[in-house]
Amino acid sequence: MSQPVEVRFQEVDLAGISSLTGRIALICDGDKPTSPAARALNRLTKGAVARAMASAAMAEMTPGDCLDLAYPAGLQIEALHLVRLPRKTTIDEARRAGAAVAKRLGDSLATVLVEAHPRAAEISFGLALRAYEFTPHKSVPSKGFGQVVVCVADPEAVAAAAAPLAAVAEGVFFTRDLVNEPANILTTDDFAARLAAMQDLGIEVEILEEEQLAKLGMRALLGVGQGSESPSKVVLMQWLGGEKDAAPFALVGKGVVFDTGGISIKPAGGMEEMTMDMGGAGVVAGVMRTLALRRAKANVVGIVGLVENMPDGRAQRPGDVVKSMRGVTIEVINTDAEGRLVLADVLWYAQERFKPVGMIDLATLTGAVIVALGHENTGVFSNNDALCNAFLKAAEAEGEGAWRLPMGAGYDAKLKSRLADIVNSCGRDGGSITAAQFLRRFVKEDVPWCHLDIAGTALLKADSALAPKGATGWGVRALNRLIKDRYEAK
Incomplete structure (x- = not known):
């Protein structure tokens, strides 16, 4: 799997700066070298640091931006990176500053001089998130980013503040690894096995096979996968860190491999x-991993439907009618509108078995959400203002774009079927909304619920602030924060 960067915290060794090799990043507060490390670097470079910090280029930079000095005289390093970050700064700016350093590291040894900056842990978190690489299928193994030494005034305090963030980072990396894997590697069997391995972290894992799913009446889900050689599965993950017997919060994920x-x-x-x-x-898997690693004081169940949608002599056809676990019959207009069929059964099962206090589903569900929101925001749909607003607040705090889109009875007319109770596809106009209206048919009225359409945010063709191109891990940070703020025992 991917090899995350190793971040180590230690005190600043001013005497040893002149002998450092590789690269150095200096977090700069202001336009003068006032910190001990900045003054030491300025002295060794015969004033180059002071001139750079006072330059127009540095003045025009926004917090988190970086000015590079290649092979500075007086030092043995390849480059000195001056990162502008005032002491009074936001969490997002601090993480972007760390990410700016990571983008410049390559495979060089690196020292980041943070000293007494109050956002030291967040700087390190941003660095770790951006330093991610996925290279297990390269014929030449990646050297990776190796170890980054972060020099701070109080290493123990910063390490303690960074520990829960490290758990979040590992959850993000787990999600990115899964999303980046090719489908000939990440089959439904392999996916389920990776989730089962999280039992070692204290997560209870249960795998439901096709025979069990058929007995439960999950014909909507099974219909999607019936043309594939890979067996359809539902995997349940329970993290029970809250009060005994307290109803859990539920996360439901579409897993079309x-x-x-x-x-x-x-x-x-x-x-x-x-x-x-x-x-x-x-x-969902990444969030569950994070909760276990940080020993969250909450009860959370994560349920994912794993299928593969393939054309075959046994495959589901347009015009077929299937009966969902709830008993609602569905006319399949388009077999490419398959994700909502998977979620329909898993959502209903989650409510029937676990009676959750709230529920959020995530799916790369519609291309229409990309037309509406591009790749900057996930589409958010909900039947409950309190839960929706709490999620949006958590997403904003984590810098993960999310935008609420409307729902309403007026869209339900498009779901009517001549042959069955509802159709699975309603055409192009309002496509993301009608998909959410479809899912709402499988959510009980008294269950607070959000649907997150991550089709535009799960994987990007270009670098983003905190991730290289490819899988982003969008949602792990926001959902972890939501659970911590709203459902975790204080």
């Missing part, structure tokens, strides 16, 4: 990216 569109087959161009159609399940 590859989506051809089925008989309604997709165009060839871009189909290789459909390895990410299990992104919702990947986020």
Whole structure:
């Protein structure tokens, strides 16, 4: 799997700065070298640091931006990176500053001189998130980022503040690894096995196979996977760190390990990216891993439906009618609108078995949400203002873009079917909203619920602030914060 950067905290050794090799990043507060490390570097470079900090280029930079001095005289290093970050700064700016350092590290040894900055832990978190690489399928093994030494005034205090963030980072990396994996590696069997391995962290894991799913009446989910050689599964993960017997919060994820569109087959161009159609399940897995690693004082259940949508002689056809676990019958208009069929059964099962205090599902569900929001924001739909607002607040605090879109009875007319209770696809206009309206049919009225359409945010073709191109791990940070703020025992 990926090899995350190793961050080590230690005190600043001013006497040893002149002998450092590789790269040095200096966190700069202001336009003069006032900190002990900055003064030491300025003396060794014969005033170059002071001139750079007072330059117009530095003055024009926003917090978190970086000015590079290559092979500075007086030092043995490859480069000195001056990162502008005032002491009074936001969490997001501090993380972006760390990410700016990570983008410049390469495989060089690195020392980050943070000293007494109050956001030292967040700087390190941003560095770790951006330093992620996914290279297990490269023929030449990656050297990775190795170890980064972060020099601070109080290493023990910063390490303690960084520990819960390290748990979040590992959850993000786990999600990114899953989303980045090709479908010939991450089959439904392999996915389930990776989740089962989290039992070592104290998560209770249960895998429901096709025979059990059939007995439960999950015909909507099973219909999606019936054309694949990979068996459909539902995996349940329980983290029980809260009060005994207290109802859990539920996370539900769409886990289509590859989506051809089925008989309604997709165009060839871009189909290789459909390895990410299990992104919702990947986020649920990453959140559960984070909760276990930081020993969260909450009861949370994560449930993912794992299927593969393939064309085959046994595959589901447009025009088929399937009966969901709830008993609602569905006319399949388009086999490429398969994710909502998976979620329909898993949502209902989550409520029937666990009676959750609230529920959020995640899915790379519609291309329409990308048309509406691009790749900057996840589409948010909800039946409960309190839960929705709490999630949006958590997402904003974590710098993860999210935007609430409307729902309403007026959209339900498009769901009507001539043959069954509802159809699974309603055409292009309002496509993300009608998909959410479909899912709402499988949510009980008294259960607070949010649907997160992550089709535009789960995987990007270009670098983002805290991630290289590819899988982002969007949602792990926001959901972890939501659970911590709203559902965790204080």
